[in-house]
Amino acid sequence: MADDPFQLFDTWYAEARTSEINDSNAMALATADADGRPSSRMVLLKGHGPDGFVFYTNRGSRKAGELDANRHAALLFHWKSQRRQIRIEGSVARATDAESDAYFASRGRDSQLGAWASDQSRPLDDSATFEARFAEMQAKFEGQDVPRPPFWGGYRVTPAVIEFWQDRAHRLHERRVFTRTPDGWSEGLLYP
Template identity: 80%
Template sequence: MADDPFSLFDRWFAEARDSELNDPNAMALATADARGRPSVRMVLLKGHGSDGFVFYTNRGSRKAGDLAANAQAALLFHWKSLRRQIRIEGAVSHATDAESDAYFASRGRDSQLGAWASEQSRPLDDRATFEARFAEMKARFDGQDVPRPPDWGGYRVTPVHFEFWHDRAHRLHERRVFTVDEQGGWREGLLFP
């Protein structure tokens, strides 16, 4: 039964990319603020490997504030068509500036401009205000590359725990867990459904 959890993730993720119609890289990101109040939202996985799972956001957003106060997070991938989900828990750190710059440069121009125009998670009086800010950014960067905003970048979740859940008939589900051991390797086990 032994597997490396990253290899198993890669296999399941490849199957999800082949079968899910929309955003197979969508994941729920759960954080908690300094007082322990939880919050969860959907984000997109933009990179992964043995060093962790990377997503990008405005560093002034609520999720960024939570992570600044409590640098732990949980991720959940749910692929309904495959009847599978993967839970991941771990510590969170910033992705490097080079990683953030490279990913930002790969985004569509309107997405880049939107990152400059948005004060993510801050109150907005009406949609017209945001649209006006977007138009200002479009004019500001007309004819030039759009650089990454200084308050925008990546976060990496470095796993200490994985759970691979596979739906089975009559709620007799399969649940495989991997937990980091004292030597930095992975201890594997099963959970009752």
């Protein structure tokens, strides 16, 4: 196995991308509000490397509010077909406008329009209201590129801890943990 947690992540992620039927880039994002009340939801990994793990969202959403109030989060990848999971804990910062613009430009047009139409995490009286807002955005941006909304962008989780869990027979699982130090990463094992 690799001694670099990012190299090991890349290996496991590449294997998951070939075996997971749906959304191998799906990860659970756990946040907590300013009072420490936790919340979790699934988001999609859209970039990763030694500087962190990136996802995008409406910055008016509940998760964004929690991330702005408490700059720590946890991620969990669970690849059932591989019988593996990766846990990541770390600090959170907003992605740059340039990164957010570039990713937004790569999205499908309907996804771009949906970002403008959605008041994410807010109460919705019925689906017809959202559909009408989507139609308004279609008309507003007809014949032109859809710019990134100012309220939409990325977040980067910079890991302090990365744990790799591999299922083993008789619940004798392997848990390998990497902890960031001032000099790089220290590595150890955890009891299952």
